[in-house]
Amino acid sequence: MKLKQYFLIIFFLFFLNFSFSEEKNLQKEITKNLRCLICQGQSVYDSDSEFANSIKSLVADKLDEGISEKEIYDYLKVRYGDWILYDPEFSKNTYFLWLLPLILFIFGGAIIFKLFNIRKN
Amino acid sequence: MRIKFLSTLISLLFLIFFLVLFKGLKNPNIYTPSIIYEKKIPNFRSQLFDSTAEINSDEIFIDDKFYLLNIWSSWCVPCRYEHEFLINLKKEQNLKIVGLNYKDNIDNAKNYLEELSNPYDILISDKNGLIAIEWGAYGVPETFLIHEKKILKKIIGPISYDLMNEIIELTNL
Numbered sequence: 092m093k094l095k096q097y098f099l100i101i102f103f104l105f106f107l108n109f110s111f112s113e114e115k116n117l118q119k120e121i122t123k124n125l126r127c128l129i130c131q132g133q134s135v136y137d138s139d140s141e142f143a144n145s146i147k148s149l150v151a152d153k154l155d156e157g158i159s160e161k162e163i164y165d166y167l168k169v170r171y172g173d174w175i176l177y178d179p180e181f182s183k184n185t186y187f188l189w190l191l192p193l194i195l196f197i198f199g200g201a202i203i204f205k206l207f208n209i210r211k212n
Numbered sequence: 213m214r215i216k217f218l219s220t221l222i223s224l225l226f227l228i229f230f231l232v233l234f235k236g237l238k239n240p241n242i243y244t245p246s247i248i249y250e251k252k253i254p255n256f257r258s259q260l261f262d263s264t265a266e267i268n269s270d271e272i273f274i275d276d277k278f279y280l281l282n283i284w285s286s287w288c289v290p291c292r293y294e295h296e297f298l299i300n301l302k303k304e305q306n307l308k309i310v311g312l313n314y315k316d317n318i319d320n321a322k323n324y325l326e327e328l329s330n331p332y333d334i335l336i337s338d339k340n341g342l343i344a345i346e347w348g349a350y351g352v353p354e355t356f357l358i359h360e361k362k363i364l365k366k367i368i369g370p371i372s373y374d375l376m377n378e379i380i381e382l383t384n385l
Contacts, residue, residue: 128350129350129351141341141351142351144341145315145341145345148340148341167345170347171348202218202222205214206215209215
């Protein structure tokens with residue numbers, strides 16, 4: 092009987108720990124995807140500036156309120172623009188950005204293909 | 213013939229890339245996203261500076277007057293530089309200055325205002341920086357010119373003499 096109780100207590104503790112860390116991980120993930128706008132080349136997660144700390148606490152608050160990851164990004168995007176996200180969305184401003192590697196890949200492939208064909212002939 | 217065409221094409225492409233990147237070298241590497249004018253002001257609730265009472269943003273920005281929201285802090289050095297311009301702006305009849313005290317210690321903030329005099333008509337405080345985020349602000353100092361619940365102008369960094377004159381001009385249109 093006692094063993095069972097101990098087991099339950101330990102299980103419960105681990106469970107609590109686990110569920111708490113889950114939430115932390117999501118916060119970490121979100122803040123890693125956000126650019127610290129006043130620091131150069133740092134994410135919100137990495138930075139300890141006033142701005143980054145505010146954003147961190149905001150993300151924590153929003154997660155507590157049960158707001159989804161995407162909604163948090165949208166909230167920040169309205170206020171700071173696409174620039175705050177490390178992963179810009181596919182929109183008319185970013186067509187070139189997203190399609191350029193693909194175009195280069197196809198173009199390069201075509202060049203290689205042609206060169207090989209010429210060599211063969 | 214074909215190889216010649218290809219090599220000229222490749223070198224041309226290379227040259228274009230080189231020129232684009234070379235030109236990019238000369239641009240400043242600090243990027244500020246374009247500021248959207250005529251943006252509506254956010255709704256928020258905040259604590260008043262020297263009491264525990266709370267105020268809604270609707271109660272602050274009410275009539276068709278011009279408002280200047282200035283984000284400041286006692287620990288912010290450029291805020292001291294812009295302070296004299298804020299005091300000048302206080303003389304404007306149709307401009308109300310709202311001070312948002314950002315992440316500050318209240319005693320330090322009070323000393324700061326005593327030392328440099330108080331240019332603000334309304335003072336609210338933002339203890340954890342969340343209201344500043346609501347406004348899309350980066351830090352201190354930052355200033356927004358507001359008319360009819362729309363942001364006319366956003367100034368990142370301290371107000372200068374020229375910017376002060378620009379604000380006066382805009383409010384007297």
